[in-house]
Amino acid sequence: MTNVAQTRGDSTGSEATEFDALVVGAGFSGLYQLHALRDRLGLTVQVLEAADGVGGTWYWNRYPGARCDSESHSYCFSFSEELINDWEWSERYPAQPEVMRYLNFVADRLDLKRDIRFHTKVVAAEYDEARNRWLVTTEAGAHLSATYLITAVGCLSAANIPDFPGLDRFEGDWHHTGLWPHEGVDFAGKRVIQIGTGSTGIQAAPVIAETAEHLTVLQRTPNYSVPAQNAPLTDEFRRHVKATYPEIRRVMRSTPNGHAFTIADRSAFDVTPEEREAIYEAAWAKGGLQFRASFRDVLVNKEANDTAAEFVKKKIREIVKDPATAEQLANIDHPYAGKRPPIDTNYFETFNRDNVTLVDVRTDPIEEITATGVRLRSGAEHVADIIVFATGFDAMTGTLLKMGIRGRDGLTLEQAWEAGPRNYLGLQVPGFPNLFTVTGPGSPSVLCNMPVPIEQHVEWIADCIAHLRQHGIDRIEPEAAAADDWVEQVNRAARATLLSEVEHSWYLGANVPGKPRVFMPYAGGMARYRAICDEVAANGYSGFALR
Ligand SMILES: Cc1cc2nc3c(=O)[nH]c(=O)nc-3n(C[C@H](O)[C@H](O)[C@H](O)COP(=O)(O)OP(=O)(O)OC[C@H]3O[C@@H](n4cnc5c(N)ncnc54)[C@H](O)[C@@H]3O)c2cc1C
16 A cells, blocks of 8 residues: 555654744755754754654655756755755656755755654644744644744645545555655556646656556646756766756846746747747757747747647657557647646657557546456546555645644634735745745745745745844734735736636645635746845835834
């Protein structure tokens, strides 16, 4: 069965129970937040982490093919020259074990682990107004408190396992890609069903197919993908990155998505159809997320987007030999990059293998899991020894809502967010003083190369706390009107792009039954968002009530 063992009792990072700040999560966000608060501000800080090691996303997502879609030289911390100079990436896109090694390197170099309690899952966090402290309870029953509570729990860390009837009767093994067993899964000689064809499924299928006896991919939503063109990094490239790092960082901070490439300043219609085709061909050959940067209007103009979409669909039809399978894969009904745009290594090619079958579960949906496999509404049955759920996450709000957070007057976060996440700048929620959410909903987060928004949030929060302490301010909390205005700005930013048109996107919460349909990330671009946050701080934290 799937590996969900994660809380074997608290391991103590410290005997103390009272801190200036408690940070939940030890991925990119929690590690840097600990460093910023402890080593720059001199606060007493404890990080609480459910896993038994650092890494966050990369601790849990050990599925076959798990790999970064951001290029390695941009998927790392930029705040420390020492960290930049003393780390060498091996590939253009690092695989999961390498990102784990990197985050362990960071944690060791900054001596962070001594202030992290592993195996420690937070199950409740309540604000005590009289003491102006957050009281945190762990699954093992420990109680800790702090003036500031900072959630660094990740946007994509609450695994979404669809509630198919019959899963408990399945006699084989099943695993969610986000809770993958550490010992790995042996697919040799096994019949495997993979459910899901998002970024994860697109990474996993080619690798599973290499060893499985048979792989059946159940596809509800066909998806675009562009080849990653992954390769080992040359020494020359590594030297170039180190020599030009300030410029790379400047580019990452000036672009909407925080990647180390700029978006071409031309419309898809500034060039002839032949020139456009040549530009897409070159971008396809180069590979990776840069494909969407070919023209500035790909994400905002449907006709421009269609040119990219049609190019990818043409490629799918060229690659996949069986015309019916090619048509199923290319029958994509959302704009290119309207959902998280995957990149791949041999995804479409995988459907040319004799041991791989594609099944359309949009027209013939999954009815139930049986003892031996999956039965569709038509009655068709697909047998499996192993089912792989590549079904993603209860994104952005799922983990926060599972933490038992209660603010002033007992207000729960579930109550506050009944109609969808309502906060200010994605950073703070009205009614929850001194609670900060790193990459919370309403921040650019998942629309970016995430180390960039993570660093910006961590630094903004640290500067804010420094300001509070310097000025003898006990608590900070957003004004209701500022939060309402921000929610409106987030909606407006989404409406200005094609992203809000995709009904079945996890950006909108559509993958989780009953979740309010609200476009969650801020689509106005990372550079603009940073400027807004800086201005708010420069204006004495306008929109926040400081007491
Ligand atoms: C498969 C996959 C591939 C990705 N690829 C990319 C990519 O190419 N580029 C990119 O920019 N981003 C990518 N991401 C997004 C990725 O999540 C971020 O880049 C980044 O790792 C987030 O770091 P974080 O520290 O904010 O959160 P996480 O890494 O998710 O860490 C959160 C931590 O909080 C802990 N936690 C949660 N709840 C509790 C609790 N109640 N008590 C205690 N601990 C708790 C979790 O155990 C976890 O360790 C990917 C995500 C996934 C899932």
